[in-house]
Amino acid sequence: xxxxxxxxxxxxxxxxxxxxxxxxxxxxxxxxxxxxxxxxxxxxxxxxxxxxxxxxxxxxxxxxxxxxxxxxxxxxxxxxxxxxxxxxxxxxxxxxxxxxxxxxxxxxxxxxxxxxxxxxxxxxxxxxxxxxxxxxxxxxxxxxxxxxxxxxxxxxxxxxxxxxxxxxxxxxxxxxxxxxxxxxxxxxxxxxxxxxxxxxxxxxxxxxxxxxxxxxxxxxxxxxxxxxxxxxxxxxxxxxxxxxxxxxxxxxxxxxxxxxxxxxxxxxxxxxxxxxxxxxxxxxxxxxxxxxxxxxxxxxxxxxxxxxxxxxxxxxxxxxxx
Numbered sequence: 001x002x003x004x005x006x007x008x009x010x011x012x013x014x015x016x017x018x019x020x021x022x023x024x025x026x027x028x029x030x031x032x033x034x035x036x037x038x039x040x041x042x043x044x045x046x047x048x049x050x051x052x053x054x055x056x057x058x059x060x061x062x063x064x065x066x067x068x069x070x071x072x073x074x075x076x077x078x079x080x081x082x083x084x085x086x087x088x089x090x091x092x093x094x095x096x097x098x099x100x101x102x103x104x105x106x107x108x109x110x111x112x113x114x115x116x117x118x119x120x121x122x123x124x125x126x127x128x129x130x131x132x133x134x135x136x137x138x139x140x141x142x143x144x145x146x147x148x149x150x151x152x153x154x155x156x157x158x159x160x161x162x163x164x165x166x167x168x169x170x171x172x173x174x175x176x177x178x179x180x181x182x183x184x185x186x187x188x189x190x191x192x193x194x195x196x197x198x199x200x201x202x203x204x205x206x207x208x209x210x211x212x213x214x215x216x217x218x219x220x221x222x223x224x225x226x227x228x229x230x231x232x233x234x235x236x237x238x239x240x241x242x243x244x245x246x247x248x249x250x251x252x253x254x255x256x257x258x259x260x261x262x263x264x265x266x267x268x269x270x271x272x273x274x275x276x277x278x279x280x281x282x283x284x285x286x287x288x289x290x291x292x293x294x295x296x297x298x299x300x301x302x303x304x305x306x307x308x309x310x311x312x313x314x315x316x317x318x319x320x321x322x
Contacts, residue, residue: 043091049099056103058089063103065090065130078130081107081121090124092151094160099128104149104162107137122149123162123189136189138181139166147181150206156214157244159186163208163218165201178203180220182246195246200224201238207265209272211294214244217272219265222253235260237274239296252296256288263309270294277308 043057051070058064062082067075080103081088090105107121121135139147149164162183180197200222207219218240237254254260254274262276272292277285280303287304 043089044093046093046095048095054093054095054101056090056093062088063090063105063124065101065103076130080124091149094152094154101126102152104152106148122147125189134189138183151208153208153210156210159184159192161208161216163206165203165206167203180206180218182216182218184246193246197240197248205262207262209265209267212270216242217265219262219274221262237262239274241296250296254290275309278303
């Protein structure tokens with residue numbers, strides 16, 4: 001089976017109210033197919049300082065980074081860690097002030113338990129040409145569980161914050177107990193502090209935004225059970241708000257439909273936009289956005305019928321597609 005990387009870029013029509021979901025009123029600027037690949041996927045795309053784009057994901061079992069110009073032409077491509085026995089992938093990318101990039105994702109945890117080779121990093125720092133400057137690993141047997149980095153943001157207090165998850169008690173043949181993990185690092189990737197949040201969350205998603213006070217908001221997914229003539233499994237949004245040191249201020253859970261599938265967390269002034277897909281209208285997924293205030297109280301919810309939120313999101317909005 002052949003697979004391709006295809007990148008869509010939309011003309012984003014931002015209003016003064018920071019409308020987060022685009023699709024019905026947006027125009028496609030270009031669509032580019034970036035070639036046949038093995039085990040290829042894209043996870044995140046950002047606009048770069050030169051007006052182009054950086055795309056990250058996975059290719060041939062390693063972290064993938066592609067640099068595109070403003071018209072979608074491929075300028076260069078790099079793959080890191082493809083020598084691993086099992087697939088690793090980059091979930092997020094951030095451009096640094098000098099034009100380089102930070103790639104956060106999952107280096108395969110398998111070498112911690114079996115096999116001599118593998119991708120032993122969660123974070124890679126590369127220069128503006130894609131050459132590796134350093135790499136860091138934040139999950140080994142020493143802390144009981146592999147770590148999957150899912151999102152990275154620049155901290156207003158210096159350095160960066162990374163959110164992801166680990167499974168305590170995990171092994172190559174059995175799942176563990178999920179923990180959301182928030183790590184604060186300095187400019188060189190060294191850990192300043194690490195926080196874990198035990199709960200009923202599912203090890204699948206973790207999105208991150210910095211709050212106005214220097215603390216953080218984390219959007220993830222939890223399983224709950226509700227009675228509606230019968231008991232059924234439910235998937236809910238979970239929003240965790242912390243102080244600047246990663247200590248929990250509050251935790252809120254939002255149940256909109258039986259399946260709530262988070263795709264992005266966007267800060268809008270002192271409020272937050274929780275975007276994802278919900279299962280409504282004849283059991284079809286539709287793009288939804290929930291706006292909450294700084295205390296996590298819902299201000300409004302909007303559903304965009306006929307659209308779904310893309311797994312690839314920007315930092316100031318959510319791409320929707322039909």
